[in-house]
Amino acid sequence: MTALLQLDGISAGYGNQTVLREVSLAVADGGMTAIIGPNGHGKTTLLRAISGLMPLKAGRIVFDGHDIGGRRPDEIVAAGIIHVPQGDMLFPELTVLENLLMGAYLPQAAAESGRRLEEVFALLPKLRDRRAQIASTLSGGERRMVGIGRGLMAGGRLLMLDEPSLGLAPIVIDQIYEVVDELARSGRAVLVVEENAARVADKAVLMALLDNGRLVWSGAGAELMARPEILATYLGA
Numbered sequence: 001m002t003a004l005l006q007l008d009g010i011s012a013g014y015g016n017q018t019v020l021r022e023v024s025l026a027v028a029d030g031g032m033t034a035i036i037g038p039n040g041h042g043k044t045t046l047l048r049a050i051s052g053l054m055p056l057k058a059g060r061i062v063f064d065g066h067d068i069g070g071r072r073p074d075e076i077v078a079a080g081i082i083h084v085p086q087g088d089m090l091f092p093e094l095t096v097l098e099n100l101l102m103g104a105y106l107p108q109a110a111a112e113s114g115r116r117l118e119e120v121f122a123l124l125p126k127l128r129d130r131r132a133q134i135a136s137t138l139s140g141g142e143r144r145m146v147g148i149g150r151g152l153m154a155g156g157r158l159l160m161l162d163e164p165s166l167g168l169a170p171i172v173i174d175q176i177y178e179v180v181d182e183l184a185r186s187g188r189a190v191l192v193v194e195e196n197a198a199r200v201a202d203k204a205v206l207m208a209l210l211d212n213g214r215l216v217w218s219g220a221g222a223e224l225m226a227r228p229e230i231l232a233t234y235l236g237a
């Protein structure tokens with residue numbers, strides 16, 4: 001496998017508190033990789049560390065052959081890593097279109113924003129119909145789609161999604177994962193954080209289980225589903 005992103009023994013945390021402990025992980029150049037694990041065990045922190053939103057205490061992050069540890073968040077976006085944060089974080093008073101265009105704020109992305117917008121509308125046709133609607137009046141599922149669309153507007157080679165299922169009804173979660181799966185099957189590298197392993201087990205090329213900031217297991221989804229002791233110990237299944 002060609003790794004697009006390679007984490008090499010990374011540790012990170014808040015102040016004196018260490019949250020991530022020596023995590024090593026290879027993310028493939030295409031398809032879905034899933035970070036799973038219970039709440040509060042470091043999944044969001046892992047994405048924040050990759051995005052440059054918090055400093056590393058130890059370890060190396062190599063993306064597309066370059067050591068990106070210590071780079072600023074905007075430099076990491078420019079390098080091709082897009083982070084769609086938990087809970088949408090849209091601009092509530094702006095329209096769908098304005099929110100989408102916010103994703104293309106860096107010069108290179110801005111130059112390609114017309115073409116990208118067409119790609120986003122092709123993947124998420126509902127957003128074309130809703131483009132003039134104010135974000136705060138959208139449903140939860142629609143807001144999530146705008147968040148994903150805004151991330152895609154930035155371009156990038158790796159799309160990181162922090163719990164795209166959070167707070168949505170099961171039927172809407174299925175719709176969101178259909179979109180994520182379509183992106184992954186079209187060859188885009190997607191790193192997704194998900195609390196419920198079963199939701200991604202049949203889609204992910206690799207699942208990585210974080211417990212108390214450590215990577216305690218990784219492997220194929222089918223392998224995990226055949227390990228009831230891991231599911232019971234770490235995921236309360």
Ligand SMILES: Nc1ncnc2c1ncn2[C@@H]1O[C@H](COP(=O)(O)OP(=O)(O)OP(=O)(O)O)[C@@H](O)[C@H]1O
Pocket residue numbers: 014019037038039040041042043044045046163
């Ligand atoms: N800004 C912060 N300051 C201090 N501690 C924090 C901060 N954010 C998170 N933590 C702590 O870091 C640990 C890991 O949190 P993190 O958000 O990474 O977990 P998670 O697995 O993503 O869970 P969730 O899905 O609930 O966000 C928790 O103990 C949390 O309390």
